Amino acid sequence: xxxxxxxxxxxxxxxxxxxxxxxxxxxxxxxxxxxxxxxxxxxxxxxxxxxxxxxxxxxxxxxxxxxxxxxxxxxxxxxxxxxxxxxxxxxxxxxxxxxxxxxxxxxxxxxxxxxxxxxxxxxxxxxxxxxxxxxxxxxxxxxxxxxxxxxxxxxxxxxxxxxxxxxxxxxxxxxxxxxxxxxxxxxxxxxxxxxxxxxxxxxxxxxxxxxxxxxxxxxxxxxxxxxxxxxxxxxxxxxxxxx
Numbered sequence: 001x002x003x004x005x006x007x008x009x010x011x012x013x014x015x016x017x018x019x020x021x022x023x024x025x026x027x028x029x030x031x032x033x034x035x036x037x038x039x040x041x042x043x044x045x046x047x048x049x050x051x052x053x054x055x056x057x058x059x060x061x062x063x064x065x066x067x068x069x070x071x072x073x074x075x076x077x078x079x080x081x082x083x084x085x086x087x088x089x090x091x092x093x094x095x096x097x098x099x100x101x102x103x104x105x106x107x108x109x110x111x112x113x114x115x116x117x118x119x120x121x122x123x124x125x126x127x128x129x130x131x132x133x134x135x136x137x138x139x140x141x142x143x144x145x146x147x148x149x150x151x152x153x154x155x156x157x158x159x160x161x162x163x164x165x166x167x168x169x170x171x172x173x174x175x176x177x178x179x180x181x182x183x184x185x186x187x188x189x190x191x192x193x194x195x196x197x198x199x200x201x202x203x204x205x206x207x208x209x210x211x212x213x214x215x216x217x218x219x220x221x222x223x224x225x226x227x228x229x230x231x232x233x234x235x236x237x238x239x240x241x242x243x
Contacts, residue, residue, distance in 0.1 A: 049098075049221050050128045051076065052106040054115050054137040054160040065181040066112065066194040068206060069136040069160075072179065073105050075210045076217060089121035098221045104128075112160040116167030123168070133174040134220065136213075137161060138194070142180025145205030147236045149177050149216055151225050175220065179209060212236075 055061065055070030063071070073094075077084050082096030082105055094105035104126065108118035123133055131151075137160055142148060152173045155162040165172055182202075184193035198206055212232075219228045 046101055047132055048126055048128055049101060049103040049132045049134060050106060050119070050123055050126065051103055051134045051217065052108065052115070052119055052136065052164075054112060054135065054164075055107065056112050057107075057109045061195065063203075064195050064197055066138055068138045068179045068181065068210075070107050071206075072136045072177070072210055072213050072217075073107050075214050077105055079214050089118050089125065091118040091122065093122075098218055101221050103221065112163075114163055115160045116163035116165070119164045120167030130168070130171055130174045133168075134217065135161065135164060135174060135176045137176070137178065138181045139178035140181055140183050140190075142178060142182075143240060144180055144182040144198075144202050145209040146180040146239060147178060147209055147213055147216070148180075148233055149175070149220065149225075149229055151175050175225075177213060177217065179206070179213065181206075 051073065053069035053071070053073035055067035056064075061067050073084070076082070077094055080096060080098055082094040082103070084092050084094040084105060084107065086093040086095065090108060090110045092107040092109060095102075096105070097103060104122065106118065106122060108115045110117050119133065119135075122128070123130075137158060139148070139158070153176060154172060155165055161176070164174075168174070181194075184190055197203075216229070216232050219226075219232070
């Protein structure tokens with residue numbers, strides 16, 4: 001039987017205060033939540049997931065370092081056959097599923113520093129708990145093409161991430177997939193570096209990472225933070241280390 005699942009987070013956003021002024025009918029598929037074992041005995045939770053890639057809209061920013069979050073959403077969209085064909089809450093949105101779990105793929109169109117406006121509004125509208133809001137974004141503290149999947153964390157001076165936290169009542173207990181883009185060389189301006197396209201070698205590394213990231217997202221959504229995610233993170237940490 002379908003039933004509501006309580007939010008276990010110690011920090012719970014006040015959804016009623018987040019951007020909701022109109023009540024509209026939402027798909028039963030996205031409102032329903034259940035927690036049942038599948039045929040392999042794995043406990044699957046059918047609560048919807050909000051998978052959000054951070055980036056800037058427009059051709060000017062296409063395939064720049066700061067937009068790898070958008071690229072991950074595009075890659076998941078292609079692999080899972082989920083069309084990004086809906087506009088809602090200042091975002092390009094795709095509604096579909098991975099396995100039997102409903103997901104919403106999101107590319108905010110607010111520009112990076114205001115991404116939280118979209119995330120807060122959609123999370124409130126679809127009643128998505130913090131533990132099912134996956135944020136995908138660029139991370140300078142990681143080598144190019146290296147990823148890390150975490151259940152929670154701070155903003156690390158990332159303006160897009162900071163905006164999301166601010167719009168979730170300062171709650172930080174949501175998963176995030178960081179995609180490494182490395183640090184700017186020498187004294188290069190950080191902003192210029194973020195808005196620069198990848199070199200050919202860097203692009204090859206990022207494309208490989210995106211493929212691996214799609215599988216990691218599938219595992220997270222279907223199985224949660226299990227030993228497979230631990231193995232994924234370990235493999236990413238040492239992916240450029242030759243034995």
